[in-house]
Amino acid sequence: MTFSPPLADSSPARAEGFDLAAYLGRIGLDAPPPVSLEGLALLVRAHRMAIPFENxxxxxxxxxxxxxxxIxxxxxxxxxxxxxxxxxxLFHRALAAMGFHGRPLMGRVWLGAQAGDVPPRTHQLELVTLDGRPWIADVGFGGSLTPPLPLAEGESEAGPDGVRFRLTRDPDHGWLLARLGAPSYTEVTAEEAARWQPQYSFTEHPVFPVDMEMGNHWTSTRPGTRFTSLLMVxxxxxxxxxxxxxxxxxxxxxxxxxxxxxETPAAFRRALADHFGMALDGEEATRLHAF
Structure with missing residues (x-):
């Protein structure tokens, strides 16, 4: 197994060799935003709008x-x-290249978990420190845009889509992020969207490359899970x-x-290009359409 270089410390030195101009072009920005909360929020939104979530x-x-x-x-x-x-x-390295200071965190996804089951640590997010205050930033959880949130108990204001987020302490799992608002691609019903739904929990414990390798391996190979049995974009x-x-x-x-x-691989291929900006060849589209 090949391990990624350590990511526990985010600093400009860690971003050596990172093509910041290419990344900014990919997310539609001409220049790095300021190292501030406003800059972080801009980056999260630009990244989410440009780079699809997909498996x-x-x-x-x-x-x-x-x-x-x-990557x-x-x-x-x-x-x-x-x-x-x-x-x-990718976001972690980009932040470091722009002078932000952050480190990865790992979490358990409770959205869709079976009642009584404790899900594994299969979600990665980012903890960013701005002016001595910690914030969570996440460009890798599908569905509604999650803005940067202060690492403190409380509710966010409603976003443009009417969605609110809430962070609370959890006695067993550290922090718990919950969501309230309009249905999203996660296929929640209007009734479900009208109540707080747990998204994922996480701790502030240090995260090492082996932790992410293990979580990634489980997520991408475990039979019968959402990621190995269902196409998602x-x-x-x-x-x-x-x-x-x-x-x-x-x-x-x-x-x-x-x-x-x-109904056809050609329609599948066109949809990926038209709505997600992804160009796949005909063979790939045929295999995915039949999955």
Whole structure:
């Protein structure tokens, strides 16, 4: 097994060799924003709108590499997407290159967990310190845009999509992030969206490359999980989202929600290009459509 270089300390030195200009171009920014809360929020939003959340390489049998250059090539140069271990690893290096100070955290995803089960630590997010105050930043959890949140108990203000977030202390699992608001690609019903739903818990414990390798391996290989049995692609748009679950495309914007079944590999391929900015070849589209 190949391990990624240590990521526990984020500093400009850790970002040596990172092509910041290419990353900024990928997320639609001409220059780095200021090292501030406003700058961090801008980066989170730009990243989420540009780089889709997706797991297609699992279905294609390629696996998920956490080697820094492999992630950069995939998400930036090849304009693909990825899931939390890829997205937040890329974001971590980008933040360091811009002078932000952060480190990765690991969490347990409670959204969709079976009652009575404790989910494994299979989510990566980022802890960023600004003016001595810790904030969580996450570009790798699908669904609604999660803005940077102060690491303190309390509720956020409602975002543009009407969604609110709440952080609370959990006696067994550190911190618990919950969400209240409009349905998203996670297929929650309107009734479910009207009450607080746990998203994931996390601790402030140091995270090492082996922790992320283990979480990534479980997520990308465990039979019968959402990531190994279902295709997922999601992207935040200016006033809504686009999502592809299996062969079902869903779009939401200020005008409402639309849905279509993609009946052919060609339609699947066009949808990936038109709504997610991803170019796959015909063979890849055929394999994914039949998955």
């Amino acid at each position: 297609l390489d699992i279905a294609l049998g390629r696996g998920i590499s956490l080697a820094p250059q492999a 950069f090539d995939k998400l930036v140069h090849r304009r693909r997407g990825g899931y939390c271990f890829e997205q937040n690893a 999601h992207r935040i748009t200016g006033d809504g989202f686009a999502s592809l679950i299996g062969n079902r495309l869903r779009l939401r914007d200020a005008r409402g929600t639309g849905e279509a079944m993609l």
